[in-house]
Amino acid sequence: MNTIGTLFRLTTFGESHGPALGSIIDGCPAGIPLERELIQTALDRRRPGQSALVTARAEPDQVEILSGVFEGKTLGTPIAAIVRNTNQRSGDYEKLKSEDRPGHADAVWRERFKHRDHRGGGRTSGRETLCRVIGGAVAEAYLAQAFPGVRTVAWVSQVGNLVSAIPEPGLTRAMVDAHPTRCPDPVAREEMSKRILAAKEAGDSLGGCIDIRVDGLPVGLGEPIFGKMKALFALALGSVGAVTGVVWGPPDLLARIEQPGSVFHSQKDTYGGIQGGLANGEPVALRVFFKPPATLADHAKGGRHDPCIMPRAVPVLESMVSLVLADLVLQLNARPHSA
Amino acid sequence: MNTIGTLFRLTTFGESHGPALGSIIDGCPAGIPLERELIQTALDRRRPGQSALVTARAEPDQVEILSGVFEGKTLGTPIAAIVRNTNQRSGDYEKLKSEDRPGHADAVWRERFKHRDHRGGGRTSGRETLCRVIGGAVAEAYLAQAFPGVRTVAWVSQVGNLVSAIPEPGLTRAMVDAHPTRCPDPVAREEMSKRILAAKEAGDSLGGCIDIRVDGLPVGLGEPIFGKMKALFALALGSVGAVTGVVWGPPDLLARIEQPGSVFHSQKDTYGGIQGGLANGEPVALRVFFKPPATLADHAKGGRHDPCIMPRAVPVLESMVSLVLADLVLQLNARPHSA
């Protein structure tokens, strides 16, 4: 299904080469300040063509709000926002009609749905993630009212086999955005840039890691059993196409699980801020693994692709986290502590 | 919430020291052969007290079916099954009334819900996973009818820093169950045993990995976007308390993501059997990371605990996978290929 969330719900629609993509955000409370520019700014962080490191596909990706906002504030009704596809160079894609792109889901999708839009990925295109950024922007507008101290920051922590240093506390999005790699490590990012450009030149691609940190969550946020915060993060992050693994915990967690329990549990950040599925008051830490993009064939055919998707994936993952948080905050409201 | 699934739905209930735990399975089609013994056999694989490696808490865990089955076949109505808690030694737990167990979620749970059952973990106890095994047994009964070729096998692949060899294709549950570690590597498992027993002796604990393999899925199984098979696996596996990470792919996937795309995509098993969120016809491969159990404090107080939860977690993870698969099969039925 194309909807995520229980109370704060995002529904996405649109194919990469159809008339438009868009999002419906249902369940956002009324009276939340929300301007078109706020969403546009979020989309601009994900947009192609921002630097030499990413795809040159030059979609302006201008968002239009169709409903749910009036005089700069939410109405409590569904917020619909769309982005028109303007860059439909059909010549690029006509030859794809009769062949599947290697490494893409084209074949399995056609087996399942029979009828598909051969002009690019259609619904499986990474372009669908812009809808998630729209949803994330609204979720963050809500969180800014509900818990102004909440801060979600993601950064590129590994490209290929190159690992960045763990950043200091206090990392901000501005610090991450300061470099096209979205890696805050001043040494590693220069080398990352070189490798990404080399991969682009070679028609190759690179995977890696993004780490995420969330500060300021209220203790107890989350729901038990199948609504555990970590399970919902896994669903939300695992629904992003290029993501191939999720770890709940600090950047070195996979090394730590080799430790005996007596050592493991002696470190207070070891739970990644989540115990029993609920926020425990420590910062939440998540690590997300990416496979290299499957775009080599596109290169051979003159298509445009991202040699490394992670710089552009940073705002997408932040959006998925914010959507989960907004949903859990509404659920916490529903059954507050004092009940 | 305490329910997982869209069409094949499991709801679990029960506290570790209340009268009973149980499961409701809603959405299982009518006419599926299902005997009490089938569920009991599944529960016996998870039961405490099976070997020296696991907790001695000797619950017989006898299941009773309350509804949904008649003359050995499902009725198409909700299947309710319960397990009575018989081992309620209140003396063990009275002293816990006024203190939180270190490494457990007690404090955060009390912050959230105020009123809690201090006699052990209550709803956060690992004992809740028996309800998932009940659900998994029903899911597997259904899958055996719908797609008789589907085989889900999980095994312990790492304990502490000790890594087992990757098993040959053709691994069966019987082969896994042949050793109390549930590791099929004849060399590694002996060493694993020793380490687990040593940890038990020392009041310590060990984490590690379980790998899962699913054969025989129909091509195209899964749903797009937020219903991607990998996202649903992440939700289902991530909802298990001790799980701290999930990777979709073969056992060496985290090494492979350091490869350039040209190498990564040249290996046909690299997608872990899932592309665009849908089964691609290859075996599905998953890797699940476990933190060491937080049971050291229990040891100090004479409580009973598992020094390494993974041998008993194997049937729990298989159950979660089977629940996701049964749900996706029903969704595939709803919108079949030929529509």
Next chain:
Amino acid sequence: MNTIGTLFRLTTFGESHGPALGSIIDGCPAGIPLERELIQTALDRRRPGQSALVTARAEPDQVEILSGVFEGKTLGTPIAAIVRNTNQRSGDYEKLKSEDRPGHADAVWRERFKHRDHRGGGRTSGRETLCRVIGGAVAEAYLAQAFPGVRTVAWVSQVGNLVSAIPEPGLTRAMVDAHPTRCPDPVAREEMSKRILAAKEAGDSLGGCIDIRVDGLPVGLGEPIFGKMKALFALALGSVGAVTGVVWGPPDLLARIEQPGSVFHSQKDTYGGIQGGLANGEPVALRVFFKPPATLADHAKGGRHDPCIMPRAVPVLESMVSLVLADLVLQLNARPHSA
């Protein structure tokens, strides 16, 4: 599906002649006072064998709470409660194995599910409604804390073609329960009794109406569009087997809709307390129509039946209303007025 509600969710299970029926209530906040006796008292109002007017099937219907309650208060975890079926006279039903009961859903159910429990209605039996009463009792325990002024009272307002007077404001459940017909009109109820007994004697049955009134709701309760309070009442009440119609408004609403708008809208109670799907501060009024029970064939075969189901349906409808209200209160909490 066997679940109703979004945040306050009732799942029911059980066949009329299986081991047990029961309910899971998921989403009830923690800390709500809830004793077994409170649920038992609610069940006793619905129980067969209370008077000469209803079936003699003498099930004691003793409820057992399996989870979710500790030391007299809810834990915020799923509340599971079951009622064992004790009156399984198989002799009564053996002959039903090969034939369908006229007026019952047996034939259509078998067409759909193939495999069914021929011993009575199975899942379509009116006995399933005891699970709703369990759910309603918990919902009312929650409402008593959240909005102590809320009062839901239902009464039998028509039997066959005999219509009772509209009761005065201030009607209580005790006043309704004071007579076995559950009609508060002192004149009409005597005649109703006679007609019901005559129908019973003749192996015949009678339908009619139940009216419901809810006082004390907060203004604005309800959700827009598909979550309108009236739509949710319709779903909840329409899911009761014998119900054949629902009207939102005062007892004479069907006469009023023949009035021109200028007259209709001049009466402030004309909206039945709901405008735009939300509570408007006036008492909520509902009218529910019942068909006569289809139990004539049972009579011929010596079975036991209710000649008029409505006296026993009163607590069932009150329960369905309370379940909807508890769910809407949680949703209102989630997005409070001031947001």
Next chain:
Amino acid sequence: MNTIGTLFRLTTFGESHGPALGSIIDGCPAGIPLERELIQTALDRRRPGQSALVTARAEPDQVEILSGVFEGKTLGTPIAAIVRNTNQRSGDYEKLKSEDRPGHADAVWRERFKHRDHRGGGRTSGRETLCRVIGGAVAEAYLAQAFPGVRTVAWVSQVGNLVSAIPEPGLTRAMVDAHPTRCPDPVAREEMSKRILAAKEAGDSLGGCIDIRVDGLPVGLGEPIFGKMKALFALALGSVGAVTGVVWGPPDLLARIEQPGSVFHSQKDTYGGIQGGLANGEPVALRVFFKPPATLADHAKGGRHDPCIMPRAVPVLESMVSLVLADLVLQLNARPHSA
């Protein structure tokens, strides 16, 4: 919430005076023929300004499909379709900023959401129903493939206190549409026309009834307990603003429930085609009651309104029925008879 359905899901969005209204239909199988014109034709049946009997608000209501359709067939992805609001005469509504319209939900909506769009009904406007007609058109495109024999026809059966004759079997939408009242009774409809025009002249309004008949459903369609076909119809129809009651059964059902069971059950059409919540093979019959529109105040202020909403509500109710049916067909597919 603004979504209805489990597998075939309609989400609606849009305010009456915002940029656009629209619908997302999620869950429609791939490969279903669907042209823009099919949806446009459905919308034209609901459009204002069709005759002297309805509002003159002259919205062209041109639909644009944004996603989910490619080369005339559905893709199996979400179908998004929007209608721009072109008739935003702000002058009409400026004076409404500081006052509530009598008989409307303005006051209760503002109490709930605080921030609202004062330019007309916003989200509570009847204009929202165009989104349902879009959804219904897609549902009917799907049903035409899945069960080509299904026919849903609704007609105006009562205006004020004027009751039409029950139509013969074989009634078609064309026969209903042949007269602006959408009443097929050649005598009654002339009188209905006169009364509606007189009400319009007087600034008054009229309520009444619409009857619905569905032929050709497969036996067993529907789900048990809370998924009963009649409960889902009640939810779907009860969610339409002006609807004030729903009866499942033939047009004279409310008279029949006064009959003893021996008479009631001797009529095979008495169940309205639904038993145990499932289709029993007989035509499904529904009766829906409407209150007179609350538009008198608009008249006084020069606003435009429908003196009788029912002729335009006919395609809206048909759409709601078709949405329920499409959802139930997918659920039936999921767990087919033979399972």
